[in-house]
Amino acid sequence: MLEIRSLVKSFGRKAVLRGVDLTVAPGETVVMFGPNGAGKTTLMRIISTLSKPTAGKVRVGGIEISYAPDAVRQQLGFVTHAPLLYDSLTAEENLRFFGRLYRLNDLDARIDALLRQVGLAARRHDPVRTYSRGMVQRLSIARALLHDPPMLLLDEPDTGLDQHAAAMLHRVVAEVAGVRQNGEGEGKRASVLLTTHNLERGLAWADRLVILAGGRVAFEARRGDLTEESLRETYDRIVGERG
């Protein structure tokens, strides 16, 4: 679903990504860890077409992002710690607006279903500015899932949330993104690439784990090959070595 080859991104003379290679298979959940400044957000922004790579290739669903960015955007849902919503609009108005941008049919039914899934149906007519941080993030997930994308990018979606809200957020993502509709009524898992600083939560959720450090993928393992303790030791060693 996602294929990244020799990806380099520099800001002036400063290289943030120095040759990242990463794949996410269809239906797979890959969790990426890394210290601040490792390039996680830069990588997510490049995949989402918000930023252009200096060198290297990124393909989403087999489409090279620089050749057909609109087609790539149609396949992606992106959640960041910033909600990317309009706080003077209601939840329903926000979703209706983005639904029109994504040229969705049967928008009313889709909005109803998503607001129920993220637990905001009762507050659908309230302006987003009256929501708690956790509610805003759940609506942000609904926005990202509105067009039923086969690939979800979640960039530290739990930043600023308390334990309870973060747990609820992850449950919502697991429920909503875990099974996407393929248009014929049958379920199909979305691919997920998620970044977080929370090792425990990331381990619980991942099929595969990646540590990004020094602008490269410094470690990669399947979840079954790691315990929380061994992951923490590996993470501390890699981050310590890189300074």
Next chain:
Amino acid sequence: MNYLRQVAAIVWKDVVAELRTKDIFSAMFVFALLSVLIFQFAFDLRVENVKQVAPGVLWVAISFAGVLGLNRSFALEKDKGSMEGLLLAPVDRSAIYFGKMLGNVLFMLAMEALVIPVFIILFNLPLYLPGVLLVVLLGTLGFAGVGTLFSAMAVNTRAREVLLPILLFPILVPVLISAVKLTGGFLDNIPLSENINWLQLLVVFDVVFIAIAFMTFDYVVEE
């Protein structure tokens, strides 16, 4: 057709948000009103000279107030992080430009609809002439057409409030001169045939600069 629906969605979003917050309109309206009042008192206008300066006063008020609105147009998107939400959608970048530009035109026309009656009362001039209203429409279109592009450019800079008028006004000189000449001409009952060159300049400016913005907006909003 989908393209037009996307443009309409962006206009709808801006209008609904503005009706709730009045962030852009209130700043533009109050500034324009104050400008007109200050000019009225400062010039101590008399009947014999009012027609000479009134078109200039009107367009200074409209353009200065318009810059305030343009500054807020993309700044609100940027500051609240919603600009990236727009850029993540599979929307041609030019649809974002046209949506934002039409929103700015609507806000400016709403401001002008309230300021012009005040102007008529203070300056005792018959501005509700079809020719003057056409000039206001074309001038506003040119102003917002270029201004929306420059607003998107300036929003990523730290000194955006200062940078936008510095970038914008030199480019807008043809619009402002044409609009002032045409407004004065209509107020003085000068036949349009004598001022047709200014009208042509205004129309050509609108078409050319909106076309340039259409072609370049993609590069302006890219990182």
